[in-house]
Amino acid sequence: MSGLRSAQGRYLREEAGDVRTEPLRAADRLGFFTTGDGGTEPPATPAYPPPPEYQPAYPPPGAYAVAPSSNNTQLFGILGIVFAVVCCPLLGVLFGWLSMNEAKKTGSDATIGKVALWLGLGICAFLAVGAVFAVCVGGLGAWNDQY
Numbered sequence: 001m002s003g004l005r006s007a008q009g010r011y012l013r014e015e016a017g018d019v020r021t022e023p024l025r026a027a028d029r030l031g032f033f034t035t036g037d038g039g040t041e042p043p044a045t046p047a048y049p050p051p052p053e054y055q056p057a058y059p060p061p062g063a064y065a066v067a068p069s070s071n072n073t074q075l076f077g078i079l080g081i082v083f084a085v086v087c088c089p090l091l092g093v094l095f096g097w098l099s100m101n102e103a104k105k106t107g108s109d110a111t112i113g114k115v116a117l118w119l120g121l122g123i124c125a126f127l128a129v130g131a132v133f134a135v136c137v138g139g140l141g142a143w144n145d146q147y
Contacts, residue, residue: 071102071106071108072098072099072102073099073102073103073106073108073109073110073112073113074099074112075099076095076096076098076099076102076113076116077095077096077099077112077113077115077116078112078116079091079095079116080092080093080094080095080096080098080099080112080113080115080116080117080119080120081096081112081115081116081119083095083120084096084116084119084120084123085119085123089119089120089121089122089123089124089127090120090124091120092116092117092119092120092123093116093117093120093121093124094120095116095120096113096114096115096116096117096118096119096120097113097117098113099112099113099116099117100113100114100117
């Protein structure tokens with residue numbers, strides 16, 4: 001005994017040469033078909049193409065250009081030059097050293113930091129030599145009331 005489904009949706013049963021039609025059972029309506037021995041099997045899964053990949057309407061977070069990380073190399077170098085020339089050369093040495101350290105970390109150019117460092121050291125050396133010279137010559141003796 002074997003069973004086949006007809007094009008009209010009827011279950012065809014073939015018994016001893018004659019073909020009889022019967023209405024589809026609930027299992028047949030759900031997509032199962034009956035084998036000849038009375039058992040049911042699930043139908044073979046149709047080979048559908050995979051769904052298209054999800055394309056978001058907007059780019060994911062982080063896809064936009066990010067502001068560059070803070071690179072203080074130029075800032076420290078310029079502050080070092082200004083402090084070395086205007087008020088206190090020791091601050092120029094400090095900011096020049098900070099600028100060179102920052103340039104080493106970020107891999108950027110350290111020229112402005114070197115300028116600030118050497119300018120601050122040069123002005124410090126000039127002031128130190130000038131102070132020693134003034135003391136030796138007696139330039140500061142005007143503050144002394146005793147001759």
